[in-house]
Amino acid sequence: MKDTRLWLAQNYGPLLAFIVFALMFYTFIARHPVGLTVPVATTAANKAVLLALIGMAQTVPVLTGGLDLSVGFMVVMTNTVASVIVVGSPLQTALGVIGVLAVGMTAGFINGAIVVYGRLQPIITTLATGAVYFGIALFIRPIPGGTVNYDFADFMTFTVFETIPTTLVLLLIVVVFIWIPFRRSTLGRGCYAAGSAEGAAYLSGVNIDRSKLAAYTMSGLLCAIAGLVLTFITGSGEASGPQGATFTLASIAAVVIGGTSLYGGTGTAIGSIFGAFILRTIDDLLFVFDLPPLWQPLFQGVVLLTAVSLGAFAVIRIRNRLDLFQ
Amino acid sequence: MAEASTKTPFWRMERVSKHYGGVIALDGVDFQCERGEIHAVLGENGAGKSTLIKIMAGVVQPTSGQMFLEGQPVTFPTPVAATDHGIVCIFQELSLMPDLSVADNICITSPPGRWGFIDHKAQKRRAEELLARVGCADVHPGELVKNLPLSRRQMVEIAKALGREPKLLILDEATSALTSADVEEVYKILARLREQNLSILYISHRMHEIEQLADNCSVFRNGRHVETFDKGTRTDDEIVQLMIGREYSQVYPPKPKHAVAPQPRLEVKNLSWEDSLHDVSLTVGKGEIVGIGGLDGQGQRELLLALFGVLRGTSGSIAIDGQPASIGSPGTAKSAKYRIALIPEDRKSEGLMLPMSVRDNISMASISSLTKGLVVDRAAEDQKIDEMVRKLSIKVGDLNDAVATLSGGNQQKVVIAKWLMTDANTILLNDPTRGIDVGTKQEIYQLLRDLADAGAAILYYTTDYDELIGCCDRVYILYDGRIIRELDGDDITEHNIVASSLNLPLEQREERAGQ
Secondary structure, eight states: OOOHHHHHHHHHHHHHHHHHHHHHHHHHHHHSSSSSSSHHHHHHHHHHHHHHHHHHHHHHHHHOOOOOTHHHHHHHHHHHHHHHHHHHHHHHHHHHHHHHHHEEEEEEHHHHHHHHSSOOOOOHHHHHHHHHHHHHHHHSSSSOOOOOOHHHHHHHHETTTTTHHHHHHHHHHHIIIHHHHHHHHHHHHHHHHHOOOHHHHHHHOHHHHHHHHHHHHHHHHHHHHHHHHHHHHSSBBOOHHHHHHHHHHHHHHHHHTTTTOOTTOOOOOOHHHHHHHHHHHHHHHHHHTTTGGHHHHHHHHHHHHHHHHHHGGGGGOOBBGGGOOH | HHHHHHHOOOOOOEEEEEEOOOOOOEEEEEEEOOOEEEEEEEEEEEEEEHHHHHTTTSSSOEEEEEEEETTEOOOSSSHHHHHHHHEEEEOOSSOOOOSBHHHHHSSSOOOOOOTTTEEEHHHHHHHHHHHHHHTTTEEETTGGGSSSOOHHHHHHHHHHHHHTHHHHHHESSTTTTTHHHHHHHHHHHHHHHHHTEEEEEEOOHHHHHHHOOEEEEEOOOOOEEEEETTTTTOOOOHHHHHHOOOOOOOOOOOOOOOOOOOOOOEEEEEEEETTEEEEEEEEEEETTTEEEETTHHHHHHHEEEEHTBBBSEEEEEEEEEEEEOOOSSSHHHHHTTTEEEEEEOOOOIIOOOSSSHHHHHGGGGGGTEEETTTEEEEEHHHHHHHHHEEEEEEOSSOOSSSSSGGGGHHHHHHHHHHHHTOOEEEEEEETTTTTTTTHHHHHHHHHHHHHHHHEEEEEESSOOHHHHHHHHSEOOOOTEEEEEEEEEGOOOOOOOOOOOOOOOTTHHHHHHHHH
């Protein structure tokens, strides 16, 4: 009983995000001319899962008290890589997928290594490496193009058993086989500890460096998965700067809406998934209410502000004003 | 203790020193302690207690010297290395992670599980078992640490330390945040651990605790180990005598004799804030330098912050020049109505904008009074800044240099100049001479006396007892957020200050006066 109450109290951010998303999605389906059909669900899922993966990628560095501005560009870079190597026979395709994941993890590892061993601020480090990754993407795809194994891409962007969108299954697999084990590992624990009180974590003998390195590498891996999904959706590769930047900003928004503190230490990638779903559904709602899509940034901004305000209530309790600036 | 010299001591330090730049925190310390004993460590501020335990816990490295555990030489490059040898420290600043659950915190160092994955059920069981051991079965292991009251957090901290299977447990002021029921529980735990043949190092400023708990005591002074003795072989007064007796090196300006009590400027009645201040009442008169003493962390910092309008939710009343004052923010405090200044504790973070120029820093607090219309009157600003630089003889090449390029002493002068420029007549100082050179210290003492002679009321918190004796007309000693003693004139002696800081009675006073 007490366990349940505590669980609710400690997960109210992600829960709230889930409830808000459920209401929004219900409204969307209720207003939709054809209702909840498999094609409607699949289209919505494909777009939402892409953003959810990027949101998850952002969550892990944020939990350590950092930030990763390069997530969008890691997605773009892995997209261009995928448009070159995820082709050919099933074996070649499989090797290509592994190659893309390795590229993403390497990019994330480099971010982590600079932050941990170079002792540079995460924001400026990833701003710089993000530009480098975008440069590499441009080098691979100076103009949009390339291709992908279409059979595999079709499978990934349609449904399993002709009912459930494949990308949703992919997201579930990522949560169950990547996020939850990480959350339950000593490395994951170290990320939360470092974000909560780095000095205390050090005094407690937590290996902070290894945890941070793992956090950024994990971020790169999730970006690579997102890059693959993007490639399957578009069927080609494009080194798009605006898209990279939009992904990065949306990922931060998804993290915050999902109840993760930008100061680090609290939150979960599950929350970021619903944060991303909320951002996507705004778009769909504008569509079903026949509102101009140009209003989308305005609504996204309002939702983000509301989410941030909910987190700001704690400030009211602070008794020593100097603590406000720490 | 004769027995100890014949066998290998459990823990031994030989000629251990620690230098921070030119400051010597520990000076060739020989120290040892045994299994199955509770060993109290005593000393005033800056005696080297904290450095000693930081070295033992692997937080800082000694500059020279050797350490032996059961006769084997050991070095602790990291806190983990110390824990691996069974040396576990409960620090004064909590080493808990507020956003993690109680169970997560207790098991943070080596969580149960395998292949790097944590077994949550086992972790919860372990946490429950350890919490029960410290008599905190009411704390739920799933609760976040930040939602617990301070006293419970401290007990969780103790449970966490016990979970690391210590052979030598160090407690640094571990009971200062506890309720009396908890303290009893901690005593019982410590007595039990002693029976289990643990070695316990206990740092406390509560003499009655030491009398109740310790088997023997070591006294530190000026970074040196003065003496180790068995409990009961020294009286409180002898212990205080061991703790004091520093060389007096400073020269202070003479204190004026006040024929009549000065007119009060600042009157504080029953000021309370959270758990840090309890019914603090004090007066500072015009032309008076009033000191605040006591061991570090007894509410002195909070008292100054409360008077400067930084703390929310204070109770009690403050009057300036006999008029009730309501000081809601530093902006109000410095306004022409109240004219209060606070020289903060940490000049690098609270006193200065390090990358900004000396000029901008000096005029920072009085910039609004120098503004005409929308722009700053640069001529008037320059004139006042020049006046301040001359008055305080700040050594600065170019006023446009970043203040970070100045020496520590000159930086502190810039902070003081900034507040003098506001024409404040009530000046609060929070340990302003920490880490600055002797020459600048003496200039500051002289400056404070000059300001007082010109009619300012000065409230001066310092961790250096020497300064309380040399500079202050009256001294209030804080203990546990309360003023437990006021010392006046010739009663301001090192003996009285140290005894008061330990909450001991001043019964020796008449006897000494009679000598």
